[in-house]
Amino acid sequence: MKFFIDTANVDEIRDAVSMGMADGVTTNPSLMAREGGEPVAILKEITSLVAGPVSAEVISLDTEGMIQEARGLAMIADNIVVKIPMTVDGLKAVRVLSMEGIRTNVTLIFSPLQALMAVKAGANYVSPFVGRLDDLGQEGMPLVEQIGQIFMNYEFHAEIIVASIRTPMHVLDAALVGAHIATIPHSVLAKLAYHPMTDKGIEGFMADWQRVHGN
Ligand code: E4P
Numbered sequence: 751m752k753f754f755i756d757t758a759n760v761d762e763i764r765d766a767v768s769m770g771m772a773d774g775v776t777t778n779p780s781l782m783a784r785e786g787g788e789p790v791a792i793l794k795e796i797t798s799l800v801a802g803p804v805s806a807e808v809i810s811l812d813t814e815g816m817i818q819e820a821r822g823l824a825m826i827a828d829n830i831v832v833k834i835p836m837t838v839d840g841l842k843a844v845r846v847l848s849m850e851g852i853r854t855n856v857t858l859i860f861s862p863l864q865a866l867m868a869v870k871a872g873a874n875y876v877s878p879f880v881g882r883l884d885d886l887g888q889e890g891m892p893l894v895e896q897i898g899q900i901f902m903n904y905e906f907h908a909e910i911i912v913a914s915i916r917t918p919m920h921v922l923d924a925a926l927v928g929a930h931i932a933t934i935p936h937s938v939l940a941k942l943a944y945h946p947m948t949d950k951g952i953e954g955f956m957a958d959w960q961r962v963h964g965n
Pocket of ligand 1: 756776777778857877879881882913914915933
């Protein structure tokens with residue numbers, strides 16, 4: 751299972767890279783806006799930090815605008831994947847971009863049929879947003895399972911990026927249902943590594959060692 755880091759913050763990305771936990775990066779307009787600064791410069795830096803795919807999202811909502819923007823984004827670096835929102839215009843853009851060899855990640859997926867349409871249009875990645883469904887009191891993870899089943903039934907090779915992750919349980923469930931990728935906020939990544947019994951164990955080992963050998 752691949753771990754992507756869901757942030758546009760270069761310090762968080764560097765930290766995840768140094769842990770070996772950044773197989774890729776996903777950004778979105780909100781995450782980019784949070785960083786301020788010049789978006790192309792930020793994306794250039796991110797693409798140089800990570801060897802894997804870096805998703806950069808278009809702002810345009812019409813097909814032609816998305817295609818133009820995507821072409822520009824794809825020129826930033828070889829590992830850019832263009833994020834396209836799941837709309838009819840978006841599907842049309844994905845189709846053209848896939849014929850041009852520009853990789854796409856269709857985002858804001860909330861139903862298995864949206865994912866099926868995205869992959870038929872030529873998407874390389876689909877991003878179901880589990881946390882935002884959970885926020886509404888509708889379980890998000892069955893969506894991932896259903897998309898996985900559909901992709902398996904018809905041997906679609908697009909990868910599922912479980913997105914809108916809020917808790918370590920989301921990462922565990924994504925792994926249990928066999929999702930290809932989880933895109934994880936840095937704050938959740940830190941929680942995955944933590945267990946109080948690990949800390950307690952270290953304390954005990956240190957105390958025993960120091961009793962005999964001192965510091
Ligand atoms: C994924 O690609 C999105 O950037 C992200 O996971 C959205 O998460 P949110 O629902 O916490 O904004």
